[in-house]
Amino acid sequence: ARGPPAVWGLEQEEMHWSPEHAQSLNQWPEQHLDVSSTTSSPAHKSELYPSTRQRFNYAWANDDISALTASNLLKRYAEKYSGVLDAPYERPALSGYGDGAFGPVNGQKGDGESWPVAHGSDGAYPLTPLHDGLPSAKGVVPPAVPPTGGAIGLGGSPVVSTNLADPMYPGNSCGGAAAGSSGLGSSQEYPSGYGGTYLPSGYCTQPTAALPPPHPPALHGSGLLQPPHPSPALVPGYGSSGPMYNYATGSYPPQPGYGTIHPPHPSASYLPSGIAAPTPIPAPPPATRPPGVPSYGYQGAGLAPLAVPPLGTEAAGALKRKAFDISGGEDEGEGRYRKYSYEQPKSPYPMSDNGECRGNGFGGSAESPQVAFKPGKRPAGAGNAEEHAGKYGGQPMKSMVSPPYGAGDAPLRPAEPFEKFSPPLANGERAAEPGPPFPLRLPPKAPVFGSPPVEEQPKNVDPLVLELVNTKIVERGPPVQWTDVAGQVSVKATIEEELVWPILRPGAYTGANRPPRTILLFGPRGTGKTLLSRCISTQLGSTLLKLSGTTLLSTWKAEAEKILQTVFFVASCRQPAVVLITEAESLLVARAGEDGSQVSKLKSQLLSYLDNVATSSEQNVVIIGTTSRPGSMDEASHRRFAKRFYISPPDSMARRQILHHALAQQSSCLSEREMASLVQHTESFSGSELVQLCQHAGATTLHGLPAQIQPTSYQDFEKAFCKVRPAASQKELDLFLEWDKLYGTQH
Numbered sequence: 001a002r003g004p005p006a007v008w009g010l011e012q013e014e015m016h017w018s019p020e021h022a023q024s025l026n027q028w029p030e031q032h033l034d035v036s037s038t039t040s041s042p043a044h045k046s047e048l049y050p051s052t053r054q055r056f057n058y059a060w061a062n063d064d065i066s067a068l069t070a071s072n073l074l075k076r077y078a079e080k081y082s083g084v085l086d087a088p089y090e091r092p093a094l095s096g097y098g099d100g101a102f103g104p105v106n107g108q109k110g111d112g113e114s115w116p117v118a119h120g121s122d123g124a125y126p127l128t129p130l131h132d133g134l135p136s137a138k139g140v141v142p143p144a145v146p147p148t149g150g151a152i153g154l155g156g157s158p159v160v161s162t163n164l165a166d167p168m169y170p171g172n173s174c175g176g177a178a179a180g181s182s183g184l185g186s187s188q189e190y191p192s193g194y195g196g197t198y199l200p201s202g203y204c205t206q207p208t209a210a211l212p213p214p215h216p217p218a219l220h221g222s223g224l225l226q227p228p229h230p231s232p233a234l235v236p237g238y239g240s241s242g243p244m245y246n247y248a249t250g251s252y253p254p255q256p257g258y259g260t261i262h263p264p265h266p267s268a269s270y271l272p273s274g275i276a277a278p279t280p281i282p283a284p285p286p287a288t289r290p291p292g293v294p295s296y297g298y299q300g301a302g303l304a305p306l307a308v309p310p311l312g313t314e315a316a317g318a319l320k321r322k323a324f325d326i327s328g329g330e331d332e333g334e335g336r337y338r339k340y341s342y343e344q345p346k347s348p349y350p351m352s353d354n355g356e357c358r359g360n361g362f363g364g365s366a367e368s369p370q371v372a373f374k375p376g377k378r379p380a381g382a383g384n385a386e387e388h389a390g391k392y393g394g395q396p397m398k399s400m401v402s403p404p405y406g407a408g409d410a411p412l413r414p415a416e417p418f419e420k421f422s423p424p425l426a427n428g429e430r431a432a433e434p435g436p437p438f439p440l441r442l443p444p445k446a447p448v449f450g451s452p453p454v455e456e457q458p459k460n461v462d463p464l465v466l467e468l469v470n471t472k473i474v475e476r477g478p479p480v481q482w483t484d485v486a487g488q489v490s491v492k493a494t495i496e497e498e499l500v501w502p503i504l505r506p507g508a509y510t511g512a513n514r515p516p517r518t519i520l521l522f523g524p525r526g527t528g529k530t531l532l533s534r535c536i537s538t539q540l541g542s543t544l545l546k547l548s549g550t551t552l553l554s555t556w557k558a559e560a561e562k563i564l565q566t567v568f569f570v571a572s573c574r575q576p577a578v579v580l581i582t583e584a585e586s587l588l589v590a591r592a593g594e595d596g597s598q599v600s601k602l603k604s605q606l607l608s609y610l611d612n613v614a615t616s617s618e619q620n621v622v623i624i625g626t627t628s629r630p631g632s633m634d635e636a637s638h639r640r641f642a643k644r645f646y647i648s649p650p651d652s653m654a655r656r657q658i659l660h661h662a663l664a665q666q667s668s669c670l671s672e673r674e675m676a677s678l679v680q681h682t683e684s685f686s687g688s689e690l691v692q693l694c695q696h697a698g699a700t701t702l703h704g705l706p707a708q709i710q711p712t713s714y715q716d717f718e719k720a721f722c723k724v725r726p727a728a729s730q731k732e733l734d735l736f737l738e739w740d741k742l743y744g745t746q747h
Ligand SMILES: Nc1ncnc2c1ncn2[C@@H]1O[C@H](COP(=O)(O)OP(=O)(O)OP(=O)(O)O)[C@@H](O)[C@H]1O
Pocket: 423, 484, 485, 486, 487, 523, 524, 525, 526, 527, 528, 529, 530, 531, 532, 582, 583, 626, 627, 628, 650, 654, 658, 686, 687, 688, 689, 691
């Protein structure tokens, strides 16, 4: 038999293809099969060899074949090819294709040379395109997939198997010897390592006598036997241009049990024997990385993966936080917001209403033994206060290196206890400050906003203005922790989840929900908006630049635009940075006043910065605006802030905490009932007003006896109430609530 003509023509120039060849090949089935009858029973088609029926369709389709002839042919071919057809796909034709099938070995076979064939290629040709299991015939040898090991790779690739000198099958009694001597193994191009028997045992099942005769020498000589595989890639082991197996045998260590083998892939040359070339696995894009993937630096640094709450659960989170607020934080011991809350202070004011304290408005309580008030103790760690104050209180900062977010060993969150409220002391030192979670400055980065690096002095930045910004606007106050802000539990939780964490872990927050970079805090004066902003800056480990809108328009009016520009320039250079603009409404006022031209200029300048920060993905700059008059801003302005949080006056628990800690700074004697009354009478007081109230009450006592002898009493507070009143009326508070409903971010 001759090979199928359809695939031969590709190298016709090389093999001197001519129309005569085509004609003779087109007649190949008739000539070879010697068909003489056109009758064929359907029974023959369906019954005799149903499994191989399709493979011989070309015979049945011939009109000249008789049923008997066809039946005999089928039977004969079935016997002959049963071994081939039913064999695993790697077995057949490896030597059957031999050089006859694959053509010139390394391009060195001449057309006129004889082509030794192991056991004939007669059957291989017609079967090649029909055998579904023959990858080489179908052109599906996957050269790009290296075998995973010597044995597997060899077994899985028919081509490689052909090259295999298999000591396990030394005496191939069923043609193997012949193949070894006359097949590829004996080819002069192959060193001895490839010689010997290279047929797997599967060939033993094929009786040599049953194999069809080899190609007529005339076909070889005429060059008509072209390789059925036109692409050298399909013949990796033998193609002259195939790169896979063209290696010197000696360069590969012998494989145990298989003798010398070819390497799985050229790129595996650096690998020890038997190890497949690694398939490069592209790193998943950051957008698809789940939080636990170790490619992230902060986890690689040995930090435990943080369970980052998924975005998109805002509503559920808000509900939980609301529930927490409504319940007054009763579940805070177990709740997730415990860290945002003050620890419920144990009252230092026992029931001592027996008249010992002067001006006790509650009258004496005979049952209540009086216990002298002990001034509030400094929490543990107070010994570090001086050290800490020195660190943040005027001494030059030693460490100006940014926390290595995502790469270093620095904790991503400070390990603060989150239980104790320890507000900043009046003189700037901290009582129980655990210290900054990380150094507060970044190395200069390439700035955004189109400015050059900080090393290069920008031409359009006035050095004096730059100095002003560095000295007056860049804040160097003590760090503020979440627990330093009384109340606002749900706001703090929302800000941490939606702003702080995403900035600290950029890889964990990707996709459509870009973390907000612009926040508006609105509420009555003194409710802690600035304090909360400083806390956010601390949590981010960022530089804080605090700019007052009214100061910009009054004191610094002449240089207002330059200052605003320089503020954002410095922020860009000192990322991560928080630009806090207090009284933002003065810059974003809806209607222009007398100096409308300058205000509108500043307004558009600020709005462009807001847009820039919100859209740029390259920068770690957060803009926080605070206002106590949100209604005076136009909607286009306040909507530039991605989140708008209402910072309400403290609730009763927060008031108690603020009072408690304010009084801890001075000597006082208030019973629990007095404290409860105080909390009750200070509704709608802001935090700032509560602190003022305590200061006034404490100052009253100084007029008489020394403070340590005359602690602050409730009567002192009664007098102080005359001086300190809540600035926000109930009507104003209602307006805040209304505005919050309209424009505020639910949390
Ligand atoms: N929630 C609070 N927890 C603890 N202290 C508070 C709180 N709110 C206010 N204070 C006290 O009041 C002081 C002033 O607060 P802060 O400046 O943050 O208020 P504000 O809302 O920014 O005021 P303004 O609107 O005038 O800018 C703080 O330094 C702090 O001592």
